[in-house]
Amino acid sequence: MSVAxxxxxxxxxxxxxxxxxxxxxxxxxxxxxxxxxxxADAGLRGRGGASFPTGAKLRSVAARRxxxxxxxxxxxxxxxxxxxxVLLRSAPHLVLxxxxxxxxxxxxxxxxxxxxxxxxxxxxxxxxxxxxxxxQRQVEVVPVPVAYLAGEETALIRYLDGAPLKPTTTxxxxxxxxxxxxxTLVQNxxxxxxxxxxxxxxxxxxxxxxxxxxxxxxxITLCGAVARPGVQExxxxxxxxxxxxxxxxxxxxxxxxLVGGYHGCWIPASALPNVTLDDEGLAWFGASLAAGVxxxxxxxxxxVQEVASIMSWLESQSAHQxxxxxxxxxxxxxxxxxxxxxxxxxxxxxxxxxxAGLIMRRGACRLPxxxxxxxxxxxxxxxxxxxxxARRGPCRACAQSTTLAAA
Amino acid sequence: MSARMKIDPIACSGHGLCAELLPERIELDEWGYPIIDxxxxxxxxxxxxxxxxxxxxxxxxxxxxxxxx
Numbered sequence: 001m002s003v004a005x006x007x008x009x010x011x012x013x014x015x016x017x018x019x020x021x022x023x024x025x026x027x028x029x030x031x032x033x034x035x036x037x038x039x040a041d042a043g044l045r046g047r048g049g050a051s052f053p054t055g056a057k058l059r060s061v062a063a064r065r066x067x068x069x070x071x072x073x074x075x076x077x078x079x080x081x082x083x084x085x086v087l088l089r090s091a092p093h094l095v096l097x098x099x100x101x102x103x104x105x106x107x108x109x110x111x112x113x114x115x116x117x118x119x120x121x122x123x124x125x126x127x128x129x130x131x132x133x134x135x136q137r138q139v140e141v142v143p144v145p146v147a148y149l150a151g152e153e154t155a156l157i158r159y160l161d162g163a164p165l166k167p168t169t170t171x172x173x174x175x176x177x178x179x180x181x182x183x184t185l186v187q188n189x190x191x192x193x194x195x196x197x198x199x200x201x202x203x204x205x206x207x208x209x210x211x212x213x214x215x216x217x218x219x220i221t222l223c224g225a226v227a228r229p230g231v232q233e234x235x236x237x238x239x240x241x242x243x244x245x246x247x248x249x250x251x252x253x254x255x256x257x258l259v260g261g262y263h264g265c266w267i268p269a270s271a272l273p274n275v276t277l278d279d280e281g282l283a284w285f286g287a288s289l290a291a292g293v294x295x296x297x298x299x300x301x302x303x304v305q306e307v308a309s310i311m312s313w314l315e316s317q318s319a320h321q322x323x324x325x326x327x328x329x330x331x332x333x334x335x336x337x338x339x340x341x342x343x344x345x346x347x348x349x350x351x352x353x354x355x356a357g358l359i360m361r362r363g364a365c366r367l368p369x370x371x372x373x374x375x376x377x378x379x380x381x382x383x384x385x386x387x388x389x390a391r392r393g394p395c396r397a398c399a400q401s402t403t404l405a406a407a
Numbered sequence: 408m409s410a411r412m413k414i415d416p417i418a419c420s421g422h423g424l425c426a427e428l429l430p431e432r433i434e435l436d437e438w439g440y441p442i443i444d445x446x447x448x449x450x451x452x453x454x455x456x457x458x459x460x461x462x463x464x465x466x467x468x469x470x471x472x473x474x475x476x
Binding site: 167168169321322323324327328358362363364 | 415416417418419420421436437438439440442
């Protein structure tokens with residue numbers, strides 16, 4: 001069974017109009033500063049990947065002096081995630097409700113919405129929605145590059161300020177000095193949509209779905225070996241099997257589950273009955289729901305080849321600013337490539353393991369940490385497949401093209 | 408008050424002087440970039456820690472007191 005809060009009443013092929021939005025959700029009430037307490041009571045955490053408590057984030061920006069800004073980070077740098085662009089093109093008013101209410105609560109006047117260039121429907125829907133409600137002057141929609149680092153808030157802010165899309169050293173964090181050097185509230189579109197509903201219905205209503213520690217519903221992008229891959233809304237804490245059933249079931253025997261996308265963690269197929277979609281449940285497997293990307297890897301795919309090609313892509317996304325990342329990612333990617341193609345010298349896996357440990361927490365952004373987590377969990381879950389490739393070279397499944405890698 | 412070594416990973420270009428001046432807290436990885444031990448700097452190492460921070464040609468290393476993070 002699926003639930004529908006954010007996706008309530010949406011159409012597959014067009015955005016909800018202002019009138020339709022009001023008919024479904026009602027007028028957005030004015031929350032003001034009280035909204036911040038409501039968010040804390042609701043236990044809403046950011047849905048962009050880092051799960052930072054939303055109320056605390058608003059409070060930290062509200063406490064700063066001078067003009068403040070809201071930046072809606074819809075850049076969705078994770079290649080397998082589609083939930084933010086689907087939300088923006090289906091229910092743009094809900095996200096704008098949230099952004100406008102957040103701006104009011106922290107005393108910000110301007111709202112910038114960053115949307116990837118390859119999501120023209122989301123861009124159009126937002127511009128149209130802003131015009132429909134007469135908010136064109138307050139809301140600026142900016143198309144941004146399709147890149148992993150567009151999701152990194154400091155890189156995005158730097159780009160929007162006219163510099164290259166590369167992360168900056170923190171501190172200062174965006175709440176201290178962000179867009180145009182102003183204190184900036186950076187929020188993911190889904191987070192703001194939840195905020196808009198908490199404003200209407202209150203924290204207790206929000207907590208009617210989800211778990212005590214991880215309340216609410218969540219948008220997930222389920223892809224891979226399922227009949228109907230795509231975005232769905234689930235109650236947090238729902239069994240993964242429920243999401244699989246919502247997507248029409250598996251199309252292949254399950255070989256492994258990737259939770260969290262390219263910076264996520266692999267979970268063995270045998271764990272499927274025990275996987276629930278909430279942070280406490282996923283913590284058993286070293287994973288977290290993060291931005292809600294879930295991939296079912298079928299038995300006909302080669303995990304070694306898939307992991308190697310994702311690592312090559314991640315390496316291509318490095319800004320090459322920090323030594324450990326700009327040396328470590330290519331080293332890991334090349335070594336995995338060698339293992340996948342049977343050119344291993346017998347010590348490759350140990351080197352990959354060591355390098356993955358070496359790059360953790362040593363970059364300005366989270367790209368190397370995510371890559372390290374991804375590759376380490378792959379070596380654990382697919383230990384047999386990796387050592388088979390290291391010793392014997394490509395397997396039969398290697399002849400197929402990869403199914404998970406970004407173009 | 409305790410102090411720890413903090414590095415700006417973007418500014419650092421791997422000169423490696425810091426590891427020579429403060430081997431008790433800093434070693435180099437195989438690409439020549441410092442791996443900082445985040446433990447507090449004891450009093451007897453403070454002078455060496457300051458020297459390491461001052462020697463960095465990129466001003467990427469600093470001795471941060473606890474209060475300032």
